[in-house]
Amino acid sequence: MITLTDINFSYEKNRQALHNVSCTFAENSFSVIVGASGCGKSTLLRLLAGLEEPTSGALIMPPALSTFSTFSTGFVFQDPTLLAWRNVYDNIALPLKIKGLDKTSRHTRTQEALALVGLAERADAHPRELSGGMKMRVSLARALASRPRLLLMDEPFAALDEHTRFRLEDDLRNLQQTLNCTIIFVTHSVAQAAYLGERVLVMGASETNDETGDETGGSIKHILNPPAHQQDWRHNPAFHAACATISAALAEVEAA
Amino acid sequence: MRYLLPLPIGLCVLALWEAAVHYWQVPRFLLPPPSAIAVALIDNLPLLMAGLWTTLNITLIAFACAVISGVGFATLFTRARFIELAFAPYLVALQVTPVVAIAPLILIWVGFDNINRALIIIAWIIAFFPITASSIQGLRSTNRDLHDMMTLAGAKWWQRLLYLEYPAALPAILAGAKTSGGLALIGAVMAEFVAGSGTSTGLAWRIIEAGNRLEIATMFAALIVLSLLGIVFFYTLSFIEWLLLRRWHDSFQ
Numbered sequence: 001m002i003t004l005t006d007i008n009f010s011y012e013k014n015r016q017a018l019h020n021v022s023c024t025f026a027e028n029s030f031s032v033i034v035g036a037s038g039c040g041k042s043t044l045l046r047l048l049a050g051l052e053e054p055t056s057g058a059l060i061m062p063p064a065l066s067t068f069s070t071f072s073t074g075f076v077f078q079d080p081t082l083l084a085w086r087n088v089y090d091n092i093a094l095p096l097k098i099k100g101l102d103k104t105s106r107h108t109r110t111q112e113a114l115a116l117v118g119l120a121e122r123a124d125a126h127p128r129e130l131s132g133g134m135k136m137r138v139s140l141a142r143a144l145a146s147r148p149r150l151l152l153m154d155e156p157f158a159a160l161d162e163h164t165r166f167r168l169e170d171d172l173r174n175l176q177q178t179l180n181c182t183i184i185f186v187t188h189s190v191a192q193a194a195y196l197g198e199r200v201l202v203m204g205a206s207e208t209n210d211e212t213g214d215e216t217g218g219s220i221k222h223i224l225n226p227p228a229h230q231q232d233w234r235h236n237p238a239f240h241a242a243c244a245t246i247s248a249a250l251a252e253v254e255a256a
Numbered sequence: 257m258r259y260l261l262p263l264p265i266g267l268c269v270l271a272l273w274e275a276a277v278h279y280w281q282v283p284r285f286l287l288p289p290p291s292a293i294a295v296a297l298i299d300n301l302p303l304l305m306a307g308l309w310t311t312l313n314i315t316l317i318a319f320a321c322a323v324i325s326g327v328g329f330a331t332l333f334t335r336a337r338f339i340e341l342a343f344a345p346y347l348v349a350l351q352v353t354p355v356v357a358i359a360p361l362i363l364i365w366v367g368f369d370n371i372n373r374a375l376i377i378i379a380w381i382i383a384f385f386p387i388t389a390s391s392i393q394g395l396r397s398t399n400r401d402l403h404d405m406m407t408l409a410g411a412k413w414w415q416r417l418l419y420l421e422y423p424a425a426l427p428a429i430l431a432g433a434k435t436s437g438g439l440a441l442i443g444a445v446m447a448e449f450v451a452g453s454g455t456s457t458g459l460a461w462r463i464i465e466a467g468n469r470l471e472i473a474t475m476f477a478a479l480i481v482l483s484l485l486g487i488v489f490f491y492t493l494s495f496i497e498w499l500l501l502r503r504w505h506d507s508f509q
Contacts, residue, residue: 046404049408050408051404051407051408073408075404075405075408077401077404077405078401079401081399081401081402081405083402083419083420083423083424084504084505085423085424085426085503085504085505094409094419095405095408095409098406098409098410098411098415098419099409099410126503126504127504128504128506
């Protein structure tokens, strides 16, 4: 269980990005954080990754993740962030090399990750030879190759076309079930949140005080639990109802 | 085919030149016909090749020094903001000062008995700035997400430099190297001009010597060898660039 208690975070004085964020993430759960642009959801993810330190509050990681940001955390960025000069295989193997794994285990894990995302055939390709969806798969494979216990994803499919996005969403759900890892997924898409999340955390945007100009950061306003998937889920009325519930929660947060 | 395309134009110009010199009876010491230049080129070939060898050596050594020191300096600059702030005005001062004006000073300090060393230093100073400026720009423009990715992988500073920053800066470094390569040759020639009489034996000296004797055809011949050296050097650097970038960089689609 990852526990956040009263987390505050400011990039600079008077400009708070997160305000009193408290929540928990159970092991092997799939949580989606949804909110408008600038509400601090990406910042929250950076805190969880260890890329930023909270200004105040407590962030407690379970012992299995105590070495986080070195081995057990995977991070997938909004852009594929691949190294253009390395082929697919070498892109995936690089973090393993940096972490000091020997060549044999690097090879095993890279092959394994390539197979998981269905790109074993394209190991020799350079990023520019791949489509947007394939690049994102490589980026995902790079995160998976470290065999993460926690996978953090920052709007990773936002730039993809709808058809590709749907396929990747299904793949990600299947992967999560086989991999046994905790996924925290940030998005601004209501439909994506409803489709992917076992749990959806709705964030409210930061507010600016008109007199002082001080910004109070975003915080978590609602936690929703969309229903489990059923047959033909994307076209199921229950799915649309779940979307409507999340939309209503977002609208309420923005109106407040 | 595309490499043969410039050929007819050159041949036409040469033919017109030859015809014009004969038609208007232009004196040889003003403008020799291409045929006389060809004869001078063959007659003076051993001397010109020796000059080529000297100039080539000076250019290549100065260029290598410029690349190593330029990339090294750029690496140092981009490690911390304060280093850059502290050094930047001096780098600009070095760039804007006409090196031809300090060349005599360098010649005096290094001494005319070490003439080649002095020539290398002058050519080096001239070639130093473009490669340094390009490398700084290249090293600085690395994507922030990629830096985060390296941080998450737990990269040490040298791993970040080796696996991310140098490869990302490579296109800029190579572009700077092409400019610096041309300038190293110009610097070598200019330094020889400044050094003047007899002490150096490069192509530039052959040009001065021939000029003094009004052997204009020999002057042209030396000039041709010099141009060829410049062209070969430039295309060699372009070829290296192509080899290193063709698989991944957008400029080689």
